[in-house]
Amino acid sequence: MGPRIGTSGTRIGVNPPPVGPFLQSGVGVVGTALQSGVDVGRLSAIDWRLALIPLISGAIGYATNWVGIRLLFHPVGFVGVRVPGLREVARLLPRKLQQIPGVSEGRLGWEGIIPSRAAKMGSISVDKGISRIGSGREFYERFDPDAIAAHVLETVDGDVEALTDELMRERHPRLWRNTPPLLREVVYTRVRRQLPAVVERVTDGIGEHIDDLFDVKLMVIRRFEERPELLNRMFLEVGDRELDFIIRSGFLIGTPLGVLTVPLFVLIGEWWVLPVAGIFVGYTTNWIAIKLIFNPVEERRIGPFKLQGLFIRRQQEVARVYAEIIADELITLANVADELLCGPRGDRTRELIEDALWPVVDDAVGPARPLVRLATGVPEYDALQAAVASKGVEYATEPLEDPEFNRERSDAIRVLFRDRMQEMPPDEYAEVLRSAFEEDEWLLILIGAALGFVAGWLQLLVVTAL
Amino acid sequence: MSDRESRDPPDRDPPHRDRSGRHDRADRSNRRDRRGRRGERDRRGRRDRAGRDRPRSGGRPPPGWIGWSAGDTAELARLAARVAWRYTEHSLRARVRTAGRVARAAARAESPGELVAETEAILAEEVERFGTALARERRADGRSPDGERAGERPADGSLADGLLGDGLLANGGPTAGEHTRGRSGGRGRRAGRETDRWGVPTDGGPTARSLRDRGARLLAESAETDRGDRGEPVHPAYARIVEEIAADEARILRLLATEGPQPSVDVRDGGLVPLTTDLIAAGLSMIGNRAGCRREERTSAYLNNLQRLGLVWFSEEPVAELKRYQVVEAQPDVLEARERARRPKIDRRSVHLTPFGVDFCRVCLPVEVIADGAMGAYELPDDGESPGDGDGPSRDG
Numbered sequence: 136m137g138p139r140i141g142t143s144g145t146r147i148g149v150n151p152p153p154v155g156p157f158l159q160s161g162v163g164v165v166g167t168a169l170q171s172g173v174d175v176g177r178l179s180a181i182d183w184r185l186a187l188i189p190l191i192s193g194a195i196g197y198a199t200n201w202v203g204i205r206l207l208f209h210p211v212g213f214v215g216v217r218v219p220g221l222r223e224v225a226r227l228l229p230r231k232l233q234q235i236p237g238v239s240e241g242r243l244g245w246e247g248i249i250p251s252r253a254a255k256m257g258s259i260s261v262d263k264g265i266s267r268i269g270s271g272r273e274f275y276e277r278f279d280p281d282a283i284a285a286h287v288l289e290t291v292d293g294d295v296e297a298l299t300d301e302l303m304r305e306r307h308p309r310l311w312r313n314t315p316p317l318l319r320e321v322v323y324t325r326v327r328r329q330l331p332a333v334v335e336r337v338t339d340g341i342g343e344h345i346d347d348l349f350d351v352k353l354m355v356i357r358r359f360e361e362r363p364e365l366l367n368r369m370f371l372e373v374g375d376r377e378l379d380f381i382i383r384s385g386f387l388i389g390t391p392l393g394v395l396t397v398p399l400f401v402l403i404g405e406w407w408v409l410p411v412a413g414i415f416v417g418y419t420t421n422w423i424a425i426k427l428i429f430n431p432v433e434e435r436r437i438g439p440f441k442l443q444g445l446f447i448r449r450q451q452e453v454a455r456v457y458a459e460i461i462a463d464e465l466i467t468l469a470n471v472a473d474e475l476l477c478g479p480r481g482d483r484t485r486e487l488i489e490d491a492l493w494p495v496v497d498d499a500v501g502p503a504r505p506l507v508r509l510a511t512g513v514p515e516y517d518a519l520q521a522a523v524a525s526k527g528v529e530y531a532t533e534p535l536e537d538p539e540f541n542r543e544r545s546d547a548i549r550v551l552f553r554d555r556m557q558e559m560p561p562d563e564y565a566e567v568l569r570s571a572f573e574e575d576e577w578l579l580i581l582i583g584a585a586l587g588f589v590a591g592w593l594q595l596l597v598v599t600a601l
Numbered sequence: 602m603s604d605r606e607s608r609d610p611p612d613r614d615p616p617h618r619d620r621s622g623r624h625d626r627a628d629r630s631n632r633r634d635r636r637g638r639r640g641e642r643d644r645r646g647r648r649d650r651a652g653r654d655r656p657r658s659g660g661r662p663p664p665g666w667i668g669w670s671a672g673d674t675a676e677l678a679r680l681a682a683r684v685a686w687r688y689t690e691h692s693l694r695a696r697v698r699t700a701g702r703v704a705r706a707a708a709r710a711e712s713p714g715e716l717v718a719e720t721e722a723i724l725a726e727e728v729e730r731f732g733t734a735l736a737r738e739r740r741a742d743g744r745s746p747d748g749e750r751a752g753e754r755p756a757d758g759s760l761a762d763g764l765l766g767d768g769l770l771a772n773g774g775p776t777a778g779e780h781t782r783g784r785s786g787g788r789g790r791r792a793g794r795e796t797d798r799w800g801v802p803t804d805g806g807p808t809a810r811s812l813r814d815r816g817a818r819l820l821a822e823s824a825e826t827d828r829g830d831r832g833e834p835v836h837p838a839y840a841r842i843v844e845e846i847a848a849d850e851a852r853i854l855r856l857l858a859t860e861g862p863q864p865s866v867d868v869r870d871g872g873l874v875p876l877t878t879d880l881i882a883a884g885l886s887m888i889g890n891r892a893g894c895r896r897e898e899r900t901s902a903y904l905n906n907l908q909r910l911g912l913v914w915f916s917e918e919p920v921a922e923l924k925r926y927q928v929v930e931a932q933p934d935v936l937e938a939r940e941r942a943r944r945p946k947i948d949r950r951s952v953h954l955t956p957f958g959v960d961f962c963r964v965c966l967p968v969e970v971i972a973d974g975a976m977g978a979y980e981l982p983d984d985g986e987s988p989g990d991g992d993g994p995s996r997d998g
Contacts, residue, residue: 226919230947239923255927262933347895356928479856480893
């Protein structure tokens with residue numbers, strides 16, 4: 136090896152790099168440094184400097200992967216400047232370039248790839264992951280409508296008087312003031328007597344029509360749009376080992392690649408070899424790392440070694456972590472209730488609750504209903520019923536947001552996700568998380584290449600400055 | 602029967618189940634009457650005495666009347682009379698008649714429940730009687746030589762006024778009569794003849810002459826200068842359009858009205874020949890899902906209908922926020938279309954309301970229409986006039 140480098144070394148001496156106008160102007164320092172290094176010309180000196188290349192190459196791989204992963208997750212929210220005219224130009228650019236965060240909004244800067252794709256990734260994670268694990272109906276059933284009903288009743292029961300008073304005072308101050316106390320008691324009793332049936336009717340009704348009331352995908356998209364950092368957390372926690380591996384592998388893969396760069400550098404003997412090799416190293420380390428995480432899907436044995444995608448191998452553990460995040464943050468009772476009542480299909484749920492609550496007013500007023508109705512006026516009477524219903528919605532959501540109760544109910548979802556995911560065939564399982572960012576992998580790889588290019592210059596400086 | 606009953610939604614008023622059909626009818630007519638301003642004042646003036654606290658005597662209440670004493674029953678009778686009075690004030694004769702009937706019923710009634718039912722029945726009948734009288738009157742009006750529009754008749758504070766004041770009935774004279782009669786269980790009378798909004802009979806189908814007549818009337822109407830409201834308060838086409846859209850389509854309109862233009866994409870195949878593309882799938886969007894349509898698979902057909910009615914238009918341009926395409930392009934139908942293409946290419950398009958659609962939503966839907974975003978590109982000055990929307994006031998609002 137020594138002599139070869141020696142000869143190559145002399146070759147550098149023999150063919151000094153084509154300095155040219157470019158080198159003399161912009162990178163003159165480097166050029167002269169190289170030449171002077173060669174002028175010193177002794178094997179040992181060249182040897183020593185070239186030996187640095189693999190090491191620096193490893194460092195490049197490590198750094199590019201580290202930075203690449205930082206750029207994958209950070210910052211949450213766009214950081215950068217608006218470039219006048221870029222927005223108009225952006226429409227003409229190739230789609231790939233438009234995918235770079237900020238470009239389509241006419242801004243130059245960066246946003247973590249994952250947070251900037253939160254809505255899309257949420258949508259895909261439902262199509263490829265969550266919906267394979269369970270349907271909206273199943274989730275609702277796991278929450279156990281009976282337990283929900285019991286909890287709502289428990290919370291509301293003590294408030295029946297206050298609720299009724301508030302409502303009647305608000306809508307019908309005079310009527311309620313003029314209602315004999317005994318009659319009020321009757322109304323309270325009737326309301327209280329009706330409540331269990333009403334709550335049951337609501338929970339049953341929701342269960343029966345859940346497909347018309349609730350869309351898992353829209354809920355997940357909405358959640359991720361509101362809180363992109365949630366998606367970050369999901370990837371960071373689920374893939375912590377893999378992400379560490381990507382960074383470490385930068386060094387492990389970068390070093391051998393550096394070894395390969397040495398003869399290239401020596402043979403070609405041009406100054407640009409290092410930056411170009413930097414691109415190559417940055418690109419390849421990221422590419423290989425991603426491939427190793429997900430491939431091969433099925434376990435393969437080569438002699439004593441077992442080969443399987445790192446992520447795939449950890450299915451049991453990943454399933455546990457994934458299930459935890461989903462159950463704690465995504466498919467929670469509070470979120471589902473919010474989607475049911477405030478989502479695009481919320482009017483349907485409210486209608487359902489109103490339908491269930493109407494009879495309460497009627498029953499509370501008793502057989503005098505037609506007269507009360509005529510006395511208060513039909514629209515007012517109907518408005519009263521609507522008010523009861525919207526109050527009912529208010530009162531129903533409060534207990535559903537109770538964190539204690541949420542935790543209790545999320546257990547069922549966690550178990551569901553963990554078990555189903557642990558049993559998934561490897562190829563389906565691999566898709567659950569990968570599909571979400573498969574389309575953006577190229578961006579991660581490209582970041583590696585770009586960073587590698589920069590690092591290549593640094594490498595050149597280091598090699599020549601010494 | 603009992604089986605059917607048990608499946609029925611719980612009745613709001615079990616003791617009067619057999620009468621429910623009838624009192625529903627009365628309710629509906631009353632609901633219209635409610636719009637009359639007179640009723641409002643009356644209600645306020647009288648209700649203060651209606652539910653006053655009364656000393657309770659110790660009579661045993663009949664079952665279902667827990668807490669109702671004999672004193673309360675008397676009060677109830679008085680309330681009933683007042684209600685009857687108020688609802689029948691369209692004519693003195695009817696008022697006297699009704700009040701008398703209610704009073705007789707109150708004297709006869711053995712229980713409050715019976716009294717309530719009785720009052721209800723009387724009211725229903727009165728309203729019904731009035732409804733048919735109204736229908737007759739309007740038909741006569743339709744043929745009247747002066748051709749005055751029905752909706753512009755001077756308000757006389759009657760139930761008829763209440764009915765006519767209701768936008769629903771402003772345009773279709775005969776429909777008012779038909780509805781009332783239809784709901785009143787059908788007294789065996791034939792439905793009224795079809796007439797246009799000026800009351801000109803059209804049942805023979807349009808002829809060149811009748812159409813010309815109508816056109817002339819339109820022009821004459823538009824030539825009138827002393828009208829304060831600058832023409833029709835609402836576009837005359839809306840009544841028909843409301844009838845012609847599906848419930849899911851109303852949801853789509855609501856989505857477009859409240860959230861503005863929606864992104865849609867076409868998937869094309871670049872193929873092997875440069876510069877040419879084949880269309881693989883067009884108009885893929887999340888509109889059906891985001892609107893919460895019950896029949897999501899019909900979304901395209903819904904949009905066709907809305908376009909046919911001139912409420913919606915499909916733009917070749919993308920929506921302003923390109924980021925919104927991310928999610929659309931990740932939907933299974935788009936991905937599947939991409940797979941079918943050799944060199945997939947996605948064209949970004951959008952779906953907007955037309956200005957006509959925006960005004961329609963403002964008038965006909967109980968939603969807050971976002972004034973600025975809903976139409977999208979139609980706001981550009983050179984495009985502003987393109988669709989035939991005759992309703993000026995909406996745009997400067």
